[in-house]
Amino acid sequence: MNGVGGVLSIPVTNAPEPPARRFLHMCYCCDDTDEAVDFLVNVLDMREVMRNPLHPSDGSLLGIEGEIVSGAAFVYDKRGPRTSPSVEVQEWVSPTVIGTPMRDATHVGMQSLGVAVPDLADTLNRMNAAGCTVVAEGRTDWTDRWVTVADPTGTLFDMFEDASIPAGESRMRHLRITITDLETSLPWYRGIGFEEVARHEWTTGAHVGVDQADASASIVRMRLPDEPCEVVLTQWNNPRSHGRHPEHANQAGLFRTAVGVDDTVRSYEEFLAAGWTFEREPRQVELSGTKVPDMWICFLNDPDGVPFEFVQRPRSAFRP
Numbered sequence: 001m002n003g004v005g006g007v008l009s010i011p012v013t014n015a016p017e018p019p020a021r022r023f024l025h026m027c028y029c030c031d032d033t034d035e036a037v038d039f040l041v042n043v044l045d046m047r048e049v050m051r052n053p054l055h056p057s058d059g060s061l062l063g064i065e066g067e068i069v070s071g072a073a074f075v076y077d078k079r080g081p082r083t084s085p086s087v088e089v090q091e092w093v094s095p096t097v098i099g100t101p102m103r104d105a106t107h108v109g110m111q112s113l114g115v116a117v118p119d120l121a122d123t124l125n126r127m128n129a130a131g132c133t134v135v136a137e138g139r140t141d142w143t144d145r146w147v148t149v150a151d152p153t154g155t156l157f158d159m160f161e162d163a164s165i166p167a168g169e170s171r172m173r174h175l176r177i178t179i180t181d182l183e184t185s186l187p188w189y190r191g192i193g194f195e196e197v198a199r200h201e202w203t204t205g206a207h208v209g210v211d212q213a214d215a216s217a218s219i220v221r222m223r224l225p226d227e228p229c230e231v232v233l234t235q236w237n238n239p240r241s242h243g244r245h246p247e248h249a250n251q252a253g254l255f256r257t258a259v260g261v262d263d264t265v266r267s268y269e270e271f272l273a274a275g276w277t278f279e280r281e282p283r284q285v286e287l288s289g290t291k292v293p294d295m296w297i298c299f300l301n302d303p304d305g306v307p308f309e310f311v312q313r314p315r316s317a318f319r320p
Helices: 033-042 120-129 182-192 264-273
Strands: 022-030 047-058 067-076 086-094 109-117 133-140 143-150 156-161 171-179 195-202 216-223 230-238 253-261 280-286 294-301 307-312
Touching: 022 033, 022 171, 033 047, 033 067, 033 086, 047 086, 109 120, 109 230, 109 253, 120 143, 120 156, 156 171, 171 182, 182 195, 182 216, 182 230, 264 280, 264 294, 264 307
Parallel strands: 022 086, 109 156, 171 230, 253 307
Antiparallel strands: 022 253, 047 067, 067 086, 109 171, 133 143, 143 156, 195 216, 216 230, 280 294, 294 307
């Protein structure tokens, strides 16, 4: 492998110690923070914890030339920021948000957020009243009922029922990503710290909107060591996975995700020396209006161009 787009250029056995400990957030790009937050809070029973107000900033941090104007709200499930990953709702003013959220399950990239609720029927009724659309429904070998729902902006959520969750709450369960090839992607994800949970073979795509009668996919579920939210890597075999993750940071829907590391600069230097490719060097950024005033971050892409951030949040910032 040649090191392009974040792919390892050396054997995994020579890679540095995997630095990622937990998901921090999944970025949801939109043109109206309040609308998206209202949906997450009042329909999916999450809570907004902090907000970085609309402001001008240097777009080069996100790969955009010139000044941008944007802001973000951080919405967690009700366990809170020291336990739950968040949805980073990023509103784009300049440039404006482009495109539409991912809808074709076989297209490579960030597809959906998995959310579990205590009463699925009740939540689906509330989602319907809020203007959501059920895209598909079915079963898998690890959940009895899987309902894929498009929210009012078109962003997808995989909905499940878990009766052990307290009433009026929900849980972030997974980030589903369609990939081109598991053999290429797995060393990359293991390299940054993901550990394999289970493997599955889908002989239908009905639950995610793939209506082809002989549809099939190979799945690997992975998680980071400090919390249970998973990444669901999905390689479609029939029809084949196709395309590449969108390139522009202001793409509507799910665009990038962040994982917590103890020391961003150290991880960057070690991985760069080991042959990994990064999109940009580490930078210290300020998140005014939040409880995390500044931190070091850097960006790298998985083999299919899905953007990941290394964000400096040491383990001491979280509950055991």
